[in-house]
Structures are given as structure tokens and as C-alpha cells.
Amino acid sequence: MPDIIQLLPDNIANQIAAGEVIQRPASAVKELLENAVDAGATIIKLVVTDAGKNLIQVIDNGKGMSETDARMSFERHATSKISNIDDLFHIKTMGFRGEALASIAAVAQVEIKTKRAEDELGTFIEIENSAVIRQEPCATQTGTIICMKNLFFNVPARRNFLKSNAAEMRHIVDEFIRVAMAFPEVFFSLTSNGQQVFHLEAGSLKQRLIQILGTHYNTRLVNVKEDTDYMNVYGFVGKPETAKKTRGDQYFFVNNRFIKSAYLNHAVMNAFDEMIARDSFPMYVLFIDVDPSQIDINVHPTKQEIKFEDEKVIYAFVQAAVKHALAQFSIAPSLDFSLNADIQSLEAVNRPATNETLNNVTxxxxxxxxxxxxxxxxxxxxxxxxxxxxxxxxxxSGKPLQPLAPDQTTDAGQTSFEHEVITGPALQRGSHVLITDVAFTQIQQAYILACTTNGFILIHQQQAHERVLYDRYSQAINGKSMPTQQSLFPSTIELGAGDTILMQELLPDLHTLGYLIEPFGLNTFVVQGTPADIIQGNEKMAIEMLLEQYKHFSSDIKFSRRERLVRCIARQQAIRPGQSLSQREMTTLVNELFASTTPNTTPNGTPTYIEFKNDYLDRMFGK
Structure with a gap:
């Protein structure tokens, strides 16, 4: 039998290795931007075409490379930052493993121009499928210009797994923001298909955050700064009123490297305990400076997960730093003793007291x-x-109470109804039907109690409404467009760059669902109309919440863009517990619920009501 184990060719080995580092265009963007930062650049420009699928170009004014270094940089595990094993535990740069350029060259067509300040001519190299096609001197500016074209051109199966341009562009923006936040002293710009998305001038950390996250954070940031011998914590957290219902603007950086850590996120959440709702998430951008020997960043290909030597100490420092910042800036619930301006304008306050009124009072x-x-x-x-x-x-009073006439309406807007039976697919079990000759009862402003011929059911008003809205929006998205209520005074919404890209992707489907939204310049949209059941004046908040829920939509099943959108809108627009419903509103909700083909569960499978039968109640009371 011949031997069957053999070494892989270099180009195939490089493509396999690239699968860990370059998963999508955003992965290449991250590596190229970090290389530019490590080169000491003060100006970094990113240009992408078709969400990076056709072109990713990074231009920097860093120190550049010599001809030999430029050629060696594309070899696997070629690096200038590691010379012995101890260097792994003292890493202060962004890149160090020498995988990025080799991985990019294995799955794309790469061109690089680079020049050092002391050299008269620079170096031009063209590489395709890990092989050098051309190498020659060239005239170029000091720094490096690297172009990555036709990602996965030689691995078409992986190219087919890429998402839509809008989805891939959102990932690119995420990676761009993470690098730009960590280095506010560096100028960054991002241009997509000839249109500038970001233009971030060098400045302070707060200026960079406002440039990226929006001007509405200008007066809503709390400075965090704690210096100790073991570590330093600094950055900003949002005031409690900036908390969102979904995980939004939350960033952790360790030694200027973005990381994901549920453990440290829990520390920040604890610091905000009892200051925000339990289902809300605070905004924060926190930097941790710690001795590199106390952490291990070489535990994940993307380097977004790291290990701390002592996690409990880091947790305690972060929690204490955030708590101290919130207390120092008096960000806590307090009584407002200032007099309301409306009260000050009342005649009784402004009018001078006469002798007659004084005598009457005294x-x-x-x-x-x-x-x-x-x-x-x-x-x-x-x-x-x-x-x-x-x-x-x-x-x-001695006067007996008079019963209401059958057609008489109470002050609360509740009306007594004639005998009525509501039937639906979920309640057609033999003689078991829902009846409404007994008025519905709202319990704790969260549940609706309804009698049946065989007991009663307890309906969760929010989950029932979510099912009703889901059915309504599903019909709309599949061809039956919803009516739009035109706004007398259109409102303007300014979004971040990432949300702008998402909004442009969702505009056609939102129009089908009754939203009339039009682009109005850079990162700005005008809301001309909304679905008829949206409360006027609440359009901006509704759209912002919709985008947040869509971005952080979580499910074990992968849904289409339209399905995710419908589920998010239904969940967002459903009435919340705590909202009082009139008898007419409860009747309408129950009727629409049992008109559904699946009235017993929400779209994600949560029950909309629970049934209690008479025999079950009798057993509970020992009868």
C-alpha cells in the first residue's frame, strides 16, 4: 500500500488558514486598519466598493516598508513584533501573528504600494492566489496603499455565503467604528461606492464618540476615570435616560483592542442597578489599560475574546469605576423641588393679594x-x-342605585353588550366556546379575563396583541399593503452611519407596511407618514426602537429579512402591560385574536392565553 499522507500545497494551506481570519469583507477591513494603526499613521482612509466584495482599499501615511519587508509581509507568520516566546506576553500592538496579509492574499487579488520616508522610490507588488505576479519600484507617497480586489474570487463557494451588500456593509461599519473609537487622535474616513460615510477629524475621545454615535449624546455622557497601580479604567457611560431596550452602543477596549465580554458587561449592568429598568441596557464606551502580561489575547482568531489573569479584580474595578462616576456626577433619581413654569404663569400666583383676600384667609x-x-x-x-x-x-344619600339601561354607556367608556358568542379555531372543542354576555375584566392592567361555557380563559394582552399585529403585518408584506397616515408636520430623523445603511435596506419593506420615509441628505430621513395605528408624534421613537430590535433580533432559526422585520414591528407595537383598556378595546382585541389561524401562541411560540376549566377549579377547592 502506498503512503497516503502528504503535505498540502501552499496555496491550499493558505486558503484553509484564511478561513479562520478572513470570514467576510469586514474581517479584511479590520486587519488592514489595524496594520495602518501599527504603522504609526495619523491619517487613515478606507474605500470600499460593493460592500468590500469588489474592492477594499486602505490608504495611510504611516512609516511604510522597504522592498524586502513588503515582499516578506505576505508570507505566513512573518511578523516584526515577535522574536521569542516571551514577546507573546508583552504585546502592545494590534497585530502580531503575521496572518492577515497572507490570508488576504490567499483569497483575493492584492496590490500594494509602500514607501518609507528615507527612500526615493517605493515598492509595488501584485499578488494573486498567494503567488507574486509582479514586483517593481514605483513612485508613491510615504506610507502604504493596499488594495484588495474580488474577495473569494478563487473560492466561489465561500463567496456564495456572503450576505447582501447592505448586511456586509453594516459589518464593515462596525469594524471601522471599533478601530476609530480606540484611536481618536487619528483621522479616519470611510467612503462607500463613491459616497463618504464617515469623516472623523482627530480630537478627544468625547469628540470622536459624538462624531460616531450622534450629537444627541453631547450632554448625556458621564466621564469615567479611575487610575490604580494594577489597571486604569476610563471612558464614558450614558446617563440613565439613554438606556435602550436592546443592546446598542456598548464597547469594551482592553489596551485599545475591542473585546467582547459578557462578564464585564455584567459589571456595568450591576453599576446601573435600580437606575434603569431591568429590561434596558446602558450605553458605555470603556477602556481598560492593564499590563499585557496580565492578559492573554492569543485565544481567538479574531482576537475579540481575551483571558484575564484575575477576572474578579477586573470586574470589581470596572463596577466601582462606573458607580463612582455616576455618583460623582449626581446621576441618580432625585426629587425636583423647582417650581413648574406652568404653575408660575397661573393667575393665582402672579396676581397680587388684596387686603380683602388677605382678611378672608387670615x-x-x-x-x-x-x-x-x-x-x-x-x-x-x-x-x-x-x-x-x-x-x-x-x-x-338614601337613594337606591339605578341599574344602567341596556344601551347606556358608563363614564369609563364601558358598554354592556347583548348576548354574544365568540368562536375561533382554538376554542371550538365540543361545546366549549367563548361568550361575552359577561363583560371582560382587565386584571393588573396586563391580563384580560373572559368567561367560556366551560370555565374561563386568562389572556395576556401584550402577547395577544403581538399575534394580531403579526398576522396583520404578514398579510401586508405579502401583497396587501397597509394604509399610510400622512403627517401634517413631517419629522426628521438623524441616524448613525450603521443605522443609515440598515434603514436604506429596509425602506421598500417599510413602505409596504405603511411607513413613508424618504432620504434627506447624509444620515438623515424624513418621515412623511406612518401606519394608521401609530400614535402621531411618536414616529421617531418608534422607528429608532424598530431599528434597534431588528439589529439585535435573536432567534435559533434564521429568518428572512422580511420575516425579521414583521416580527420586530409586531413585538414593538404591541400594547405593554400597564395600559388600561376599555371594554370596547378588549372586545376588539379578543375578536381579532380568535380570528387568527394560530390564536394560542405568539410568533415565537409564547402562549397568548391560559385556559381554566370548571372541573379543574372544582378540584382545586376539593369538590
Whole structure:
């Protein structure tokens, strides 16, 4: 039998290795930007075409490379940062393993121009499928210009796994933001298909955050800064009012390297305990400076997960730093003793007191009990007291209460209904049907109690409404467009760059669902109309919440873009617990719920109601 084990060719080995480092265009963007930072650049420009599938170009004014270094940089595990094993534990640069350029060259067509300040001519290299096609001197500026074209051109199966341009562009923006945040002293720009997305001037960390996250954070950031011998923590957290219902702007950096850490996120959440709702998430951008020997960053191909030598100490420092910052800047619930401006404008406050009104006030027994010495406890006899009319509220009137007429409506807007039976697929079990000759009852402003011929059911109002909205929006997205309510005064929404890309992707589907939104310049949209059931004046918040829920939509099943959008809108627009419903509103909701083909669960499988039968109730009471 011949031997069957053999060495892989270099180009195939490089393509396999590239699968760990270059998963999508955003992965290459991250590596190229970090290389530019390591080169000491103060100006870094990123240019992409077709979300990086056709072109990714990074231009920097760093120190550049010699001809030999430029050629060696594309070899696997060629690096200038590691010379012995101890260097692994003292890494302060972004890259160190020498995998990035070799991996990129294995799956794309790469061109590089680079020049050092002391050299007269630079070096041009063209590489395809890990093989050098051309290498020659060239005239270029000091620094490096690297172009990556036609990603995965030689691995078409992997190219087919890439998402839409809008989805891939969102990932590129995420990676760009993470690098730009970590180095506010460096100028960054991002241009996509000829349109500039970011233009970030060098400045302070707060200026960089406002440039990226939006001007609405300008007065809503709390400075965090704690220096110790073991580590330093600095950055910003958002005030409690900036908390969102989904995980939004949350960034951790360790030695200027972005990381993901559920453990440290828990420390920040604990610092905000009792200051924000339990289902809300605070905004934070926190930097941790620690001795490189105390961490291990070589545990994941993307280097976004690291290991700490002592996680508990880091956790305690982060939590204490955030708590101290919030307390120092008095970011805590407090009583507002300032007088409301509306009250100050009342006539009773502005009008000067006359002698007649003063005499009337000072002559009253109530006034005397407060101003005369030792009279605060005094209560006049009932027949003389000016407060005796309050007793009338507790005296029976002697008149019997009159029942309401069948067609009479109560003050609360509740109407008594004629005998009515509601049937639906979920309640057609023999003689078991829902009846409404008994009015519905709302319990704890969260549940609806409805009688049946065989007991009663308890309906969760939010989850029932979510099912109703999901069915309505599903019909709309599949051809039956929803009506749009035009806004008399259109509102303007300014979004971040990532949200702008997402909004442009969702605009056609949002229009089908009743939203009339139009682009209005860079990162700005005008809301001309919304679905008829959206409360006017709440359009901006509704759209922002929709984008947040869509971005952080979580499910074990991968849904299409339209399905995710419909589920997010249904979940967002459903009535929340705590909202009081009239009898008419409860009846409409129950009718629409049992008109559904699947009334017993929400789209994600959560029950909308629970059934209680008479025999079950009898057993509970021992009968």
C-alpha cells in the first residue's frame, strides 16, 4: 500500500488558514486598519466598493516598508513584533501573528504600494492566489496603499455565503467604528461606492464618540476615570435616560483592542442597578489599560475574546469605576423641588393679594390652627368646622342605585353588550366556546379575563396583541399593503452611519407596511407618514426602537429579512402591560385574536392565553 499522507500545497494551506481570519469583507477591513494603526499613521482612509466584495482599499501615511519587508509581509507568520516566546506576553500592538496579509492574499487579488520616508522610490507588488505576479519600484507617497480586489474570487463557494451588500456593509461599519473609537487622535474616513460615510477629524475621545454615535449624546455622557497601580479604567457611560431596550452602543477596549465580554458587561449592568429598568441596557464606551502580561489575547482568531489573569479584580474595578462616576456626577433619581413654569404663569400666583383676600384667609379657623401658638393640634367641633362638608362624602344619600339601561354607556367608556358568542379555531372543542354576555375584566392592567361555557380563559394582552399585529403585518408584506397616515408636520430623523445603511435596506419593506420615509441628505430621513395605528408624534421613537430590535433580533432559526422585520414591528407595537383598556378595546382585541389561524401562541411560540376549566377549579377547592 502506498503512503497516503502528504503535505498540502501552499496555496491550499493558505486558503484553509484564511478561513479562520478572513470570514467576510469586514474581517479584511479590520486587519488592514489595524496594520495602518501599527504603522504609526495619523491619517487613515478606507474605500470600499460593493460592500468590500469588489474592492477594499486602505490608504495611510504611516512609516511604510522597504522592498524586502513588503515582499516578506505576505508570507505566513512573518511578523516584526515577535522574536521569542516571551514577546507573546508583552504585546502592545494590534497585530502580531503575521496572518492577515497572507490570508488576504490567499483569497483575493492584492496590490500594494509602500514607501518609507528615507527612500526615493517605493515598492509595488501584485499578488494573486498567494503567488507574486509582479514586483517593481514605483513612485508613491510615504506610507502604504493596499488594495484588495474580488474577495473569494478563487473560492466561489465561500463567496456564495456572503450576505447582501447592505448586511456586509453594516459589518464593515462596525469594524471601522471599533478601530476609530480606540484611536481618536487619528483621522479616519470611510467612503462607500463613491459616497463618504464617515469623516472623523482627530480630537478627544468625547469628540470622536459624538462624531460616531450622534450629537444627541453631547450632554448625556458621564466621564469615567479611575487610575490604580494594577489597571486604569476610563471612558464614558450614558446617563440613565439613554438606556435602550436592546443592546446598542456598548464597547469594551482592553489596551485599545475591542473585546467582547459578557462578564464585564455584567459589571456595568450591576453599576446601573435600580437606575434603569431591568429590561434596558446602558450605553458605555470603556477602556481598560492593564499590563499585557496580565492578559492573554492569543485565544481567538479574531482576537475579540481575551483571558484575564484575575477576572474578579477586573470586574470589581470596572463596577466601582462606573458607580463612582455616576455618583460623582449626581446621576441618580432625585426629587425636583423647582417650581413648574406652568404653575408660575397661573393667575393665582402672579396676581397680587388684596387686603380683602388677605382678611378672608387670615380670619379662617384653618389658618389660625397653623399660625397661632400651640394650636396646630386643635380641631373645631364638627358643627362649627369649615371642613364639615367633607363628611357629606361618607354619608349615604338614601337613594337606591339605578341599574344602567341596556344601551347606556358608563363614564369609563364601558358598554354592556347583548348576548354574544365568540368562536375561533382554538376554542371550538365540543361545546366549549367563548361568550361575552359577561363583560371582560382587565386584571393588573396586563391580563384580560373572559368567561367560556366551560370555565374561563386568562389572556395576556401584550402577547395577544403581538399575534394580531403579526398576522396583520404578514398579510401586508405579502401583497396587501397597509394604509399610510400622512403627517401634517413631517419629522426628521438623524441616524448613525450603521443605522443609515440598515434603514436604506429596509425602506421598500417599510413602505409596504405603511411607513413613508424618504432620504434627506447624509444620515438623515424624513418621515412623511406612518401606519394608521401609530400614535402621531411618536414616529421617531418608534422607528429608532424598530431599528434597534431588528439589529439585535435573536432567534435559533434564521429568518428572512422580511420575516425579521414583521416580527420586530409586531413585538414593538404591541400594547405593554400597564395600559388600561376599555371594554370596547378588549372586545376588539379578543375578536381579532380568535380570528387568527394560530390564536394560542405568539410568533415565537409564547402562549397568548391560559385556559381554566370548571372541573379543574372544582378540584382545586376539593369538590
Amino acid at each position: 380670619s379662617s379657623n384653618l389658618f389660625k390652627t397653623f399660625v397661632q401658638k400651640n394650636q396646630a393640634h386643635k380641631i373645631d367641633p364638627v358643627n362649627k368646622s369649615e371642613l364639615n362638608h367633607w363628611r357629606d362624602f361618607y354619608e349615604p
